[in-house]
Amino acid sequence: MSDIEELVGQVMAEHDDEAPRAGDLLHALAGAGAPAETWSWRRRRGGLAARGRAARASRAGWLLPAAAGIAVGAVMIGSAWAGGLFGGRHATRTAIGQTTRLAELSCPARYRGAAPWVPARPVGVGGRSRLAPLRTPASAVVCGYVPDLRYKDLAGHLVGRVLTRQRQLTGGLAALAGDLAWLPRLLPGQQIACLLVLGPQSNYLIGLAYRGGGRIWVSTTADASGCVLTSNGDFTTFSNASAQAAKAARTGRWPEPPRSVSCGSGGRLGQETAMVPAGSTSLTICAGRTVRTLTSGYQDLVAALNALPARTSTRECSSKPPFHGQNYQLEFAYPQGPAVQVRVSAYCYPAIDNLSLQAYSAKAILPIIKRLLRAS
Amino acid sequence: MDLDEALTDLVACNGDRLLRVGFPLTHDRAAAQDLVQGALLRVYLTVRRGGREPQDWYAYLRRAVINEYLRTGRLLSGTEVVTDRVPEAPPAESADGQVDDRAEVWAALGTLSARQRAVLVLRYYEGLPDGEIAALLGCREASVRSLASRGLAAMRRLAVPAGVAEEDAI
Numbered sequence: 309m310s311d312i313e314e315l316v317g318q319v320m321a322e323h324d325d326e327a328p329r330a331g332d333l334l335h336a337l338a339g340a341g342a343p344a345e346t347w348s349w350r351r352r353r354g355g356l357a358a359r360g361r362a363a364r365a366s367r368a369g370w371l372l373p374a375a376a377g378i379a380v381g382a383v384m385i386g387s388a389w390a391g392g393l394f395g396g397r398h399a400t401r402t403a404i405g406q407t408t409r410l411a412e413l414s415c416p417a418r419y420r421g422a423a424p425w426v427p428a429r430p431v432g433v434g435g436r437s438r439l440a441p442l443r444t445p446a447s448a449v450v451c452g453y454v455p456d457l458r459y460k461d462l463a464g465h466l467v468g469r470v471l472t473r474q475r476q477l478t479g480g481l482a483a484l485a486g487d488l489a490w491l492p493r494l495l496p497g498q499q500i501a502c503l504l505v506l507g508p509q510s511n512y513l514i515g516l517a518y519r520g521g522g523r524i525w526v527s528t529t530a531d532a533s534g535c536v537l538t539s540n541g542d543f544t545t546f547s548n549a550s551a552q553a554a555k556a557a558r559t560g561r562w563p564e565p566p567r568s569v570s571c572g573s574g575g576r577l578g579q580e581t582a583m584v585p586a587g588s589t590s591l592t593i594c595a596g597r598t599v600r601t602l603t604s605g606y607q608d609l610v611a612a613l614n615a616l617p618a619r620t621s622t623r624e625c626s627s628k629p630p631f632h633g634q635n636y637q638l639e640f641a642y643p644q645g646p647a648v649q650v651r652v653s654a655y656c657y658p659a660i661d662n663l664s665l666q667a668y669s670a671k672a673i674l675p676i677i678k679r680l681l682r683a684s
Numbered sequence: 685m686d687l688d689e690a691l692t693d694l695v696a697c698n699g700d701r702l703l704r705v706g707f708p709l710t711h712d713r714a715a716a717q718d719l720v721q722g723a724l725l726r727v728y729l730t731v732r733r734g735g736r737e738p739q740d741w742y743a744y745l746r747r748a749v750i751n752e753y754l755r756t757g758r759l760l761s762g763t764e765v766v767t768d769r770v771p772e773a774p775p776a777e778s779a780d781g782q783v784d785d786r787a788e789v790w791a792a793l794g795t796l797s798a799r800q801r802a803v804l805v806l807r808y809y810e811g812l813p814d815g816e817i818a819a820l821l822g823c824r825e826a827s828v829r830s831l832a833s834r835g836l837a838a839m840r841r842l843a844v845p846a847g848v849a850e851e852d853a854i
Binding site for chain 2: 312313315316317318319320321322323324326327328329330332333334336337414416417418
């Protein structure tokens with residue numbers, strides 16, 4: 309083979325990423341309206357489905373469930389990834405006659421269940437201890453879904469969601485790992501109080517692929533109420549990454565976390581076992597317009613908070629007399645990952661809440677906070 | 685109209701690969717998508733009308749894509765395309781000659797005839813032997829070799845600067 313022949317194949321393969329994706333095609337077909345299914349077509353499908361496994365195995369694709377085809381591919385690559393009904397791996401040619409499997413996921417064509425739904429549980433990476441591993445993925449894809457008016461359950465509720473956006477991320481993969489890995493765990497039985505607000509809901513799937521073949525899907529949802537959880541199928545959090553996912557879907561880069569999130573919302577893995585997990589390097593106290601940051605001398609506050617009898621948080625509190633008093637927001641920062649936010653209230657009970665744990669009384673805590681504010 | 689589940693599965697299982705074949709043929713994202721979409725719908729309608737189900741769906745759909753590409757190419761062949769690009773223009777000077785060479789090869793591919801382009805894509809991207817390409821295009825194997833040879837020769841002329849040996853340029 310001459311050099312020009314080899315170069316032709318390589319150059320074609322180098323343009324793989326510029327080609328449209330199946331998700332684009334599905335979206336276009338859905339928008340255009342495909343030919344309606346006829347009775348005879350349904351009968352043929354039913355007839356095939358009734359045939360034995362051996363007969364099915366000898367025939368490829370058209371009427372076979374797509375999952376079967378994907379499963380065959382999964383076996384070939386030494387993986388038990390069974391969930392990628394549509395979310396298979398791409399085979400990319402690097403040279404003539406050579407096909408290399410890249411650690412790259414593609415979006416399922418539909419979001420097929422109630423949120424948080426993922427096409428498959430984590431494979432090849434631990435998904436039970438964190439929403440996603442701390443290590444940077446080799447590639448990541450963000451998939452956006454909106455309700456599909458054609459799919460309703462018997463009660464008339466919209467149940468189907470169709471892919472409208474698919475973006476392979478070209479940057480910010482380390483930030484993505486950092487954002488997801490530190491999200492706090494939803495405790496068993498934890499009921500999250502949230503205000504049900506009717507409004508549009510956008511679902512996102514974030515597919516992360518790792519060198520060595522590990523894969524993990526994360527579902528996160530943008531909804532007006534904030535009631536929808538985020539999950540990888542094994543690990544669920546009440547935190548949300550939909551704002552970052554939406555931005556990443558537009559730009560192709562996962563956004564870098566803000567340098568300072570003083571007294572914002574959020575949470576950190578580990579706060580479900582200790583009100584303030586060990587290892588914090590600074591404390592920011594927000595009291596109305598007053599903001600103070602301390603890098604030392606606040607460990608007695610940490611000890612006092614962690615000594616309180618705590619229960620699983622409902623993220624609610626009830627006002628009690630005298631119905632007024634100071635609210636504090638404490639932000640404990642760490643060298644890596646997000647801060648822990650602790651609300652301390654003088655009149656709303658439970659008075660202390662880090663969104664995972666609540667403690668009823670702030671009686672022992674308020675004097676320490678006031679002392680720290682005076683000293684700073 | 686409802687998007688049939690079978691069509692959805694078909695796209696999901698084969699769409700990415702077919703689109704990657706369609707892109708070097710058309711050099712255009714929208715055109716590649718139209719091409720694959722048109723082929724898929726033709727196959728869908730054929731099978732729905734009682735056509736035989738193939739053993740290898742990807743190969744069957746790829747054939748449909750190529751046929752659709754050649755069919756639409758013929759329909760458009762009577763239309764003269766006015767362009768400001770001079771086919772024989774030498775590649776631009778660049779400090780990074782390698783990148784330019786590759787860009788020129790890609791651009792040169794886009795100037796070939798539809799059949800030449802189809803042969804090169806099937807041979808060098810899909811890695812098919814000439815016999816299969818001949819069966820797919822409905823021509824003799826010798827015709828495939830001829831189309832490939834003339835296509836490569838045209839690409840050499842367009843992609844390699846005059847007076848520069850091929851091995852020096854690559």
